[in-house]
Amino acid sequence: MNQARRGRPRDAQVDERVLRTAAGLLLERGYNGLSIDEVAERAGVAKTTLYRRWPTKDHLAVAVVARLQDDDGIDDTGDIRRDLTDYMEKIADALNRMRSAGRTAGRDDRSAGVVAELVAAGARHDDIGEMGRQVYARRNALALGLIERARLRGELRADLDAAVLLDQLAGALYYRVLVTGAPVDRAYAERLVAAALDGAMNRKEIPPCP
Known part of the structure; x- marks a missing residue:
């Protein structure tokens, strides 16, 4: 046959x-x-x-x-604070690019723009929702690997939950864009990572207060 x-x-x-x-x-x-x-x-x-x-x-x-997200890599320099800040800045840049898409020059628009439309698309279509989860799973695997390597070399606490740390960081960026409309930039990424790592760093790695 x-x-x-x-x-x-x-x-x-x-x-x-x-x-x-x-x-x-x-x-x-x-x-x-x-x-x-x-x-x-x-x-x-x-x-x-x-x-x-x-x-x-x-x-x-x-x-x-x-496709645009898959083009963004994650650098591992051995400095988890720097590497996570760089990665959060990349996410922030991508969110800002989507938020400003189609915006009139000079307009002060705090809406989530395309970012909100893409979230809604995932809710409208089950296959799109699954596609989005697969994209984030690939990216998250890279970020989780970065955090895990820092944990193994003693830069982070041995009992650290890497997934929770990543949720704290990335979730805060999306919350600001989708809910508050507040700006996300390098300075915010630095503050965000610093606040999260204060509870995640191995105590021997935390520099003493001046």
């Missing part, structure tokens, strides 16, 4: 072209200004091809952000 013919494999170049085009539109115009039809036209791809890959604008927007 003959096996059923498989569909044509996905063209990675098409995916790259579409996601790059969609990222440009999303950052320029915001979530409301993203159009699958316009992305297809600008990328030189048939609309049917796009809709097979990303059936809604929600799916395309989340795929764009997942």
Whole structure:
């Protein structure tokens, strides 16, 4: 009995072209200004091809952000305070980029912007929610590895729960963007990491008060 013919494999170049085009539109115009039809036209791809890959604008927007996030690495210099601050700053930069997407220049807008739309997309579509969890699982694994290595070399407490520490840090950034609208920048990342590590550092590593 003959096996059923498989569909044509996905063209990675098409995916790259579409996601790059969609990222440009999303950052320029915001979530409301993203159009699958316009992305297809600008990328030189048939609309049917796009809709097979990303059936809604929600799916395309989340795929764009997942791609952008996967490009952000985590450095391990052996200084957990510095490394976590650098990583929190990268998250803050990404959140600010999404928050300001499509915003009119000079406008004082404290809304969460695209960030809130992506959270809502995950609630609207189970598959998008799962995609988001997979993206964060990959990123969290890198951050948890960073924290675990610092724990093993004695820089952090032996009984530290790395997942709780990461939740404290990343959760605070998302809370400020999604709920309070307060700014997130390098200075805030430094204060956030310092406050979290005060309870996580191995006591012998905490410098004495002057």
